[in-house]
Amino acid sequence: MSAAASARRVDPSAEIVVFEQGDHVSYAACGIPYYISGLQKDIQGLVVYTPDYFERERNIRVLTGHEVLEIEQRARRVIARNRQDGSIAARSYDSLILATGAAPRVPAIPGLDGERCFTVRDLHDAIRLNDYLDNERPGHGLILGGGWIGVIFAEAFLQRGIRVTLLEKEDHILAGFDREIAAIVEAVMKGHGVAVEKSVSLRECIAHSHTRSLTVKTQKGDFHADFLLSAAGVAPRNSLMPGTHLAGVPIPTDDRMRTSHEGIYACGDCTSAYNLVAGRYVYHPLGTTANKQGRVAGENAGGRHALFGGILGTQAVKVFELEVARTGLTSAEAKKMGLKTIEAITTSPSRARYVPGGSPITTKVIVEPSSGRILGAQMAGLQEVAKRIDIFVPMLHNRMTVRDAVTLDISYTPQCSPLWDPVLFCLRKAQEMLERG
Amino acid sequence: MSAAASARRVDPSAEIVVFEQGDHVSYAACGIPYYISGLQKDIQGLVVYTPDYFERERNIRVLTGHEVLEIEQRARRVIARNRQDGSIAARSYDSLILATGAAPRVPAIPGLDGERCFTVRDLHDAIRLNDYLDNERPGHGLILGGGWIGVIFAEAFLQRGIRVTLLEKEDHILAGFDREIAAIVEAVMKGHGVAVEKSVSLRECIAHSHTRSLTVKTQKGDFHADFLLSAAGVAPRNSLMPGTHLAGVPIPTDDRMRTSHEGIYACGDCTSAYNLVAGRYVYHPLGTTANKQGRVAGENAGGRHALFGGILGTQAVKVFELEVARTGLTSAEAKKMGLKTIEAITTSPSRARYVPGGSPITTKVIVEPSSGRILGAQMAGLQEVAKRIDIFVPMLHNRMTVRDAVTLDISYTPQCSPLWDPVLFCLRKAQEMLERG
Numbered sequence: 001m002s003a004a005a006s007a008r009r010v011d012p013s014a015e016i017v018v019f020e021q022g023d024h025v026s027y028a029a030c031g032i033p034y035y036i037s038g039l040q041k042d043i044q045g046l047v048v049y050t051p052d053y054f055e056r057e058r059n060i061r062v063l064t065g066h067e068v069l070e071i072e073q074r075a076r077r078v079i080a081r082n083r084q085d086g087s088i089a090a091r092s093y094d095s096l097i098l099a100t101g102a103a104p105r106v107p108a109i110p111g112l113d114g115e116r117c118f119t120v121r122d123l124h125d126a127i128r129l130n131d132y133l134d135n136e137r138p139g140h141g142l143i144l145g146g147g148w149i150g151v152i153f154a155e156a157f158l159q160r161g162i163r164v165t166l167l168e169k170e171d172h173i174l175a176g177f178d179r180e181i182a183a184i185v186e187a188v189m190k191g192h193g194v195a196v197e198k199s200v201s202l203r204e205c206i207a208h209s210h211t212r213s214l215t216v217k218t219q220k221g222d223f224h225a226d227f228l229l230s231a232a233g234v235a236p237r238n239s240l241m242p243g244t245h246l247a248g249v250p251i252p253t254d255d256r257m258r259t260s261h262e263g264i265y266a267c268g269d270c271t272s273a274y275n276l277v278a279g280r281y282v283y284h285p286l287g288t289t290a291n292k293q294g295r296v297a298g299e300n301a302g303g304r305h306a307l308f309g310g311i312l313g314t315q316a317v318k319v320f321e322l323e324v325a326r327t328g329l330t331s332a333e334a335k336k337m338g339l340k341t342i343e344a345i346t347t348s349p350s351r352a353r354y355v356p357g358g359s360p361i362t363t364k365v366i367v368e369p370s371s372g373r374i375l376g377a378q379m380a381g382l383q384e385v386a387k388r389i390d391i392f393v394p395m396l397h398n399r400m401t402v403r404d405a406v407t408l409d410i411s412y413t414p415q416c417s418p419l420w421d422p423v424l425f426c427l428r429k430a431q432e433m434l435e436r437g
Numbered sequence: 438m439s440a441a442a443s444a445r446r447v448d449p450s451a452e453i454v455v456f457e458q459g460d461h462v463s464y465a466a467c468g469i470p471y472y473i474s475g476l477q478k479d480i481q482g483l484v485v486y487t488p489d490y491f492e493r494e495r496n497i498r499v500l501t502g503h504e505v506l507e508i509e510q511r512a513r514r515v516i517a518r519n520r521q522d523g524s525i526a527a528r529s530y531d532s533l534i535l536a537t538g539a540a541p542r543v544p545a546i547p548g549l550d551g552e553r554c555f556t557v558r559d560l561h562d563a564i565r566l567n568d569y570l571d572n573e574r575p576g577h578g579l580i581l582g583g584g585w586i587g588v589i590f591a592e593a594f595l596q597r598g599i600r601v602t603l604l605e606k607e608d609h610i611l612a613g614f615d616r617e618i619a620a621i622v623e624a625v626m627k628g629h630g631v632a633v634e635k636s637v638s639l640r641e642c643i644a645h646s647h648t649r650s651l652t653v654k655t656q657k658g659d660f661h662a663d664f665l666l667s668a669a670g671v672a673p674r675n676s677l678m679p680g681t682h683l684a685g686v687p688i689p690t691d692d693r694m695r696t697s698h699e700g701i702y703a704c705g706d707c708t709s710a711y712n713l714v715a716g717r718y719v720y721h722p723l724g725t726t727a728n729k730q731g732r733v734a735g736e737n738a739g740g741r742h743a744l745f746g747g748i749l750g751t752q753a754v755k756v757f758e759l760e761v762a763r764t765g766l767t768s769a770e771a772k773k774m775g776l777k778t779i780e781a782i783t784t785s786p787s788r789a790r791y792v793p794g795g796s797p798i799t800t801k802v803i804v805e806p807s808s809g810r811i812l813g814a815q816m817a818g819l820q821e822v823a824k825r826i827d828i829f830v831p832m833l834h835n836r837m838t839v840r841d842a843v844t845l846d847i848s849y850t851p852q853c854s855p856l857w858d859p860v861l862f863c864l865r866k867a868q869e870m871l872e873r874g
Contacts, residue, residue, distance in 0.1 A: 030851050031791045040791045288849035291856055296844075309844035316848035325848050354468040354477045386853035387824035390860075393845050394831035407733075407746040410830050411753035411762050412725035414467050416823035419728055423827075 001026040001049065002291045003097045003267055004060050006298030014302060016060045017091065019080050021067040024123045025051055030287055032126045036133070037156035043123055043130075071096065073242040073261050095263050095301035098241060098251060099294060102234035102269035102285050105248075107144055111205030116214055116227040120153070121234070129229075138226030139163060142216055144202065146173030148317045150231035151185065154194045155320055157229075165195040165223055167216070172198060176315060177378055178330045180345060184362060184380040188322045197223070234285060236270045250283045255307045257297035265301055267293035274310040277328045277375055277396055278337065284313055312396050313376075316386035323385035328376025328396045331366055341375065342367045344430035348422045350383045352414035359383055363426035365402070372401035372434055379422070391423050402430045438463040438486065439728045440534045440704055441497050443735030451739060453497045454528065456517050458504040461560045462488055467724055469563045473570070474593035480560060480567075508533065510679040510698050532700050532738035535678060535688060536731060539671035539706035539722050542685075544581055548642030553651055553664040557590070558671070566666075575663030576600060579653055581639065583610030585754045587668035588622065591631045592757055602632040602660055604653070609635060613752060614815055615767045617782060621799060621817040625759045634660070671722060673707045687720045692744050694734035702738055704730035711747040714765045714812055714833055715774065721750055749833050750813075753823035760822035765813025765833045768803055778812065779804045781867035785859045787820045789851035796820055800863035802839070809838040809871055816859070828860050839867045 004018050018025065026049040034040040051062035065083040072079065077090045104119035106112050116138075118129045132138075141157050143150045146168035154164045166173070166189070173189075173196065174182040186196055203217040205228070216223045235248040242261055244251070250272035257265045268290035272281040289311055299306035313333075316325035334341045344365045351358030361381030368375055377392040379385045395405050406427040412419055420428065441455050455462065463486040471477040488499035502520040509516065514527045541556035543549050553575075555566045569575075578594050580587045583605035591601045603610070603626070610626075610633060611619040623633055640654040642665070653660045672685040679698055681688070687709035694702045705727035709718040726748055736743035750770075753762035771778045781802045788795030798818030805812055814829040816822045832842050843864040849856055857865065 028789065028791060028851070028856075030849075030856075031789060034791055034851070039793070045791050286849070288856055289846070292844050309841060310846075312846040314846045314848045316850040316853055318850055318852040323853065325850075327846070327848070352465065352468060354465060354471055354482050356476070384821050384824045386848045386850060387821045387828065390828045390847045390858075391824065391831065393828065393847050394835065394837065394842070397841075397845060398831065398835035398837070400831065400835070404746060404834075405831070407729050408830050408834060409726070409747070409749040409751045409764070410827045411751045411764070411823045412467075412723070413753040413755055413760075413762075413823060414465070414471070415755040416753055416760065419465075419467075419725055421827075 001054065002294030003099055003265075003298035003301070004054070005058055006295040007097075007302035008058050008060055010299050010302035010304045018054070018060060018062045019066045019068050019078065020051075020062065020064045021083065022122060022124060023064050025049070025054070025062055025064070027123055029122065032120055032123070033152045033156040035126055036120075036130060036153065037159040039159070043127060046123065068240055071240055071242055071264070073264065076263060093263070095265065097297050097301055098259070098264065098266040098270055099268045099297075100237040100240055100270040102236050104230060105233045105235050106230045107202050107232050109202045109204055111207065111214075112228075112230060114205065114207045114214070116207065116212070117205065118227065118229045119231075120229065132227065133160060133162070136212065136226070140165070140225045142167065142214075142223055142225040142228040143231055144216070144228060145169075145231035145233065146196065146198075147175055147231060147233060148315070150229075151189065151319050152317065153229055153231060154189060155192075158192060158194065163193070165197065165225060167200040167202065167218065167223065168196065168198045169200055169202070170198065174324070176330070177324060177326055178332060178364060180364060181324055181326075181362065181378045181380050185319055185322060185324055188320050192320050234269065236283065236285070238270055241266070252281070255310070256300045256305070257293055257308060258300065265297040267297040273308070275313055276310045277312055278333070282313070284311060286315065309397075312393055314389065314393055316389060318386075321382055322380060323382065324378070324380045325386045325389035326376065326378040327389050327392050328374065329366060330376060330378065334366055334375055339375065340369055342369045342430065342433050344426050344433055346422070346426040346429050348420070348425045349418050350381060350422065351416065352418050355414045361385060361388070361422040363422045365426045365430045367402055367430050367434065369434065372403055373399055374402055374405060377426075381422075384416070388421070388423055402427055402434060406431050438491065439731030440536055440702075440735035440738070441491070442495055443732040444534075444739035445495050445497055447736050447739035447741045455491070455497060455499045456503045456505050456515065457499065457501045458520070459559060459561060460501050462486070462491070462499055462501070464560055466559065469557055469560070470589045470593040472563055473557075473567060473590065474596040476596070480564060483560065505677055508677055508679055508701070510701065513700060530700070532702065534734050534738055535696070535701065535703040535707055536705045536734075537674040537677055537707040539673050541667060542670045542672050543667045544639050544669050546639045546641055548644065548651075549665075549667060551642065551644045551651070553644065553649070554642065555664065555666045556668075557666065569664065570597060570599070573649065573663070577602070577662045579604065579660055579662040579665040580668055581653070581665060582606075582668035582670065583633065583635075584612055584668060584670060585752070587666070588626065588756050589754065590666055590668060591626060592629070595629060595631065600630070602634065602662060604637040604639070604655065604660065605633065605635045606637055606639070607635065611761070613767070614761060614763055615769060615801060618761060618763075618799065618801060618815045618817050622756055622759060622761055625757050629757050671706065673720065673722070675707055678703070689718070692747070693737045693742070694730055694745060695737065702734040704734040710745070712750055713747045714749055715770070719748075719750070721748060723752065746834075749830055751826065751830055753826060755823075758819055759817060760819065761815070761817045762823045762826035763813065763815040764826050764829050765811065766803060767813060767815065771803055771812055776812065777806055779806045779867065779870050781863050781870055783859070783863040783866050785857070785862045786855050787818060787859065788853065789855050792851045798822060798825070798859040800859045802863045802867045804839055804867050804871065806871065809840055810836055811839055811842060814863075818859075821853070825858070825860055839864055839871060843868050
């Protein structure tokens with residue numbers, strides 16, 4: 001919808017039609033955990049704009065309940081089925097924007113398609129899960145996958161009074177973070193009573209209809225629960241893209257969000273984004289990137305020349321009282337790319353020690369030793385971690401070195417930071433490590 | 438002391454001597470309001486390191502109670518008086534670092550040198566003021582000057598149960614901020630019961646010894662109180678610098694913190710700093726800048742080649758529940774420099790609306806219309822304002838344009854920001870204003 005609204009903004013007279021196979025557009029998918037936890041009682045509170053709003057205020061035709069079956073690229077037509085009456089109709093276009101999003105990846109073991117097995121991607125999924133929780137009042141849930149979605153739902157279930165066991169296939173949770181930072185998150189989760197099992201190979205899920213429960217068999221033994229949530233990541237929905245044969249591959253675009261087919265743009269979770277630090281396209285689906293890409297695709301489709309500036313792999317999560325955030329490359333990612341790194345890790349206070357309410361922040365800065373260039377940063381702590389990571393964002397965007405960054409004129413006031421903010425404190429340690437060589 | 442410690446770090450064998458006319462070194466001057474408010478009971482809590490610590494752990498000789506009378510630049514000698522025994526001695530040097538700081542400016546009206554008139558700069562001043570408050574239990578204080586020091590002490594006095602009237606000579610408080618942002622601070626202060634009078638010309642202060650109170654006469658009438666605090670800014674202490682004839686002028690240095698005299702460095706509040714946005718040296722004395730300059734001066738004096746990267750005019754203040762912060766140029770500063778500007782002002786939420794605890798943040802971004810370059814930013818709000826201003830810091834350092842900054846990959850998680858963080862939201866408005874021309 002951000003693409004459609006941007007196209008309208010740059011071209012007030014174009015005919016703009018949106019096909020949506022479900023009932024909802026423009027909703028806050030990131031708010032679903034708050035609906036599941038009970039903090040947000042009404043699912044309508046997650047709807048940002050209704051189809052009606054777009055029709056009325058933006059003159060954008062929104063066809064909900066319409067499944068696009070095929071794109072006829074040469075004829076520049078879309079073939080769509082009206083799910084209500086089953087009718088099929090073609091619609092021609094000048095420009096087409098693919099914003100088909102992503103679908104949950106479900107671990108490839110038998111039994112995960114049963115009744116008490118859930119994935120959560122859209123509002124329908126959320127309602128289905130919530131109805132189950134309301135009606136059956138389960139006492140214990142299993143989460144398959146310790147990425148940020150699994151971690152957030154662990155908190156949501158716990159807030160709803162449901163005991164949680166989280167199974168992670170790797171040897172640490174939060175694959176997008178390095179081990180030291182993930183360990184802080186794991187400790188907080190365990191402190192709240194979440195059982196976390198790592199290095200787990202799933203084998204099979206068995207449903208027990210008499211007890212309305214299930215057992216997940218793994219190499220580490222059996223895990224019993226009332227229900228499970230698969231949170232094993234997502235895969236781009238690319239099947240509508242003409243000429244695509246491989247499932248799970250993002251639709252390639254350039255920095256104007258144009259695909260290889262003339263007149264067809266793609267944006268959001270169905271496509272990839274250029275990571276400016278990695279120097280290549282990566283699949284890192286996030287709402288904020290999707291929104292920006294949507295604007296760029298919409299503006300270009302509407303006749304403007306707009307560019308998407310690329311991403312840095314920034315991400316923030318709040319888990320219980322803890323904020324964790326990252327930007328740029330992790331050590332693990334840098335290593336995979338064959339880069340040599342220096343890694344500074346510090347733990348330093350969030351505020352001057354003579355004002356109350358401060359707490360320690362753990363910071364990790366990853367540096368290329370030959371150039372001194374900052375490659376990435378990660379932080380964990382109770383206060384203002386996400387916005388502190390954002391300070392690194394324009395540093396990375398501008399390829400700053402530690403030497404230049406360490407004297408940056410970052411704000412200081414006792415109630416918001418110590419004289420040496422954790423950001424600069426860790427950069428200072430990195431600088432000392434570089435000087436020692 | 439940051440200069441001395443840095444010199445020691447780069448040269449383990451040098452003889453390092455510090456002359457300090459008072460009793461304390463290395464204390465948190467920014468913590469004094471917390472001592473006055475009663476939050477920090479013990480003044481020793483503001484002392485970071487004692488002279489003993491430096492002697493013992495860093496092999497730095499600290500001569501407290503020693504007033505430097507003169508620097509003999511040709512002979513490379515310092516003449517100092519021991520305040521305890523009155524003896525005068527000369528001491529030679531290879532490198533000398535001037536870190537003489539700043540002195541309070543007192544408004545030039547008669548009567549401000551009396552008994553119940555205070556300035557607060559160092560721990561001695563703080564103890565003197567605190568003793569007065571303890572012993573005389575005054576009910577009403579006047580603050581002369583609505584800069585950030587005046588504003589912070591207004592809160593400190595109020596927390597101590599003292600009614601406060603603040604007199605400001607300009608037509609808005611917080612001269613370092615633009616009118617719209619200062620107005621938000623003023624409203625919060627008034628909401629807490631601080632009386633704020635603006636456009637006040639001071640004429641005279643009259644002490645009443647029988648009532649132990651005083652009257653400040655102004656063109657707007659008489660203001661009565663038990664005591665007053667002058668908070669009308671500070672002036673660099675430059676008198677020791679050989680060849681200096683003008684009071685109140687910062688000691689000029691280059692980016693290695695070298696003065697025009699060989700072997701003499703200067704750093705901190707006695708000197709100026711190069712403002713990277715303004716493109717010139719400005720006097721903007723702040724602890725964080727002083728600390729960084731001290732490190733650079735110390736490293737250079739110790740034989741290393743270190744550069745100070747300049748400042749951006751960043752500043753943050755917390756006043757009651759409100760955080761305000763700035764970086765770069767204000768509109769007023771840009772106008773004084775003859776620059777044309779576009780100014781985007783937005784008020785937008787700090788968090789996603791479906792999570793509790795969010796609040797509006799007012800953001801102002803100042804842009805050069807011809808280039809689209811961001812010249813400055815200011816923010817006010819209840820949450821994470823200081824660290825959000827810091828996101829602008831590397832943008833300004835790297836002379837980013839609005840166009841490049843508006844798609845920066847800034848973090849998003851519902852509990853820490855909405856999908857469009859106030860930083861990007863305001864940049865987006867600036868971009869739309871630029872596009873409309």
